[in-house]
Amino acid sequence: MIVASSTCRVCGATEHTLVVERVKDWEYGVEGEWAYRRCASCGLLQLEPFPTVEDLVEAYDVDYHGYRTTAEKGRLYKLLFDVKDGLFKKKIAKVIPRGAALLDVGCGSGEYLRRMSFLEPSRIDGIDFNETAVELARSKGVNCFQGIFPDYPGEPDTYDAVFMNNYLEHTLDPGVEVEKALRLLKPGGALIGEVPNFRSVDRKVFGRYWGGNHVPRHTFQFEPGSLTALLERAGFQDVRTNQELSSNHLTLSIQNWLQRKTPDLAANPRITHGRTWYYNHLLLATAPVNLLFKLAGRSGVMKFFARKAG
Numbered sequence: 001m002i003v004a005s006s007t008c009r010v011c012g013a014t015e016h017t018l019v020v021e022r023v024k025d026w027e028y029g030v031e032g033e034w035a036y037r038r039c040a041s042c043g044l045l046q047l048e049p050f051p052t053v054e055d056l057v058e059a060y061d062v063d064y065h066g067y068r069t070t071a072e073k074g075r076l077y078k079l080l081f082d083v084k085d086g087l088f089k090k091k092i093a094k095v096i097p098r099g100a101a102l103l104d105v106g107c108g109s110g111e112y113l114r115r116m117s118f119l120e121p122s123r124i125d126g127i128d129f130n131e132t133a134v135e136l137a138r139s140k141g142v143n144c145f146q147g148i149f150p151d152y153p154g155e156p157d158t159y160d161a162v163f164m165n166n167y168l169e170h171t172l173d174p175g176v177e178v179e180k181a182l183r184l185l186k187p188g189g190a191l192i193g194e195v196p197n198f199r200s201v202d203r204k205v206f207g208r209y210w211g212g213n214h215v216p217r218h219t220f221q222f223e224p225g226s227l228t229a230l231l232e233r234a235g236f237q238d239v240r241t242n243q244e245l246s247s248n249h250l251t252l253s254i255q256n257w258l259q260r261k262t263p264d265l266a267a268n269p270r271i272t273h274g275r276t277w278y279y280n281h282l283l284l285a286t287a288p289v290n291l292l293f294k295l296a297g298r299s300g301v302m303k304f305f306a307r308k309a310g
């Protein structure tokens with residue numbers, strides 16, 4: 001089925017408004033300019049023009065930060081990550097049983113699943129379409145499927161938890177993705193993930209330079225309301241969104257703004273793995289500002305939690 005660019009891929013509605021235009025790939029310099037359209041019916045924000053699968057494969061064929069490990073991202077990054085990770089594990093331990101069967105959709109290097117080993121999981125499965133990511137995940141002992149989630153041959157009622165960290169915003173149809181997660185979860189199982197928050201203060205302030213845009217890889221954008229509605233339409237219960245303490249998108253927005261005039265973004269000498277040398281310093285410096293945004297319910301990153309009926 002060919003879906004016209006002006007049609008919402010999730011609900012099929014055509015009525016929409018353009019929210020932000022002339023967005024570029026400030027980090028990796030993939031050629032083109034994009035906009036986000038807000039669907040008048042379901043409220044989801046969809047990239048316009050919508051990339052083909054071939055375009056997307058090419059867009060990840062860069063020195064992509066998502067395939068680096070935390071340690072490779074620098075000591076400061078790792079320090080911040082470890083503090084947050086400790087808090088997150090405490091929360092996870094309350095909602096996922098020991099010996100759980102886990103699936104990480106868009107598992108990247110497999111690092112996140114390895115960090116869940118404190119749960120002594122009975123099964124750690126992952127999915128990623130990138131060959132490098134799959135190799136890295138397998139080297140960490142993750143049972144990794146190479147491909148996209150809709151093609152994953154998982155059995156229904158298999159997992160206690162499905163993770164979608166920084167994943168839904170990369171997909172061709174988030175509705176199909178969350179419906180599949182619901183099928184694969186055991187009754188009472190949890191879907192846990194993280195997405196950029198399009199309703200954040202940094203999004204409002206930085207517009208086309210916002211770090212969460214990340215075009216053309218971020219094909220969809222979410223706000224607390226539209227994400228909750230998406231999960232509830234799929235059949236999930238107990239849906240919650242939480243504003244995350246994360247200055248990633250705020251920091252990336254500043255980096256994008258500072259790098260915006262670089263003549264050749266694809267060969268920007270100041271950028272390695274999509275990041276400048278000052279990125280980690282800015283992460284720390286902007287953390288107090290992000291804390292204020294979080295407290296106002298408008299952080300650049302949000303987590304979500306949803307449960308399959310038990």
Ligand SMILES: [Zn+2]
Pocket residue numbers: 008009010011012013039040041042043044
């Ligand atoms: Zn829609």
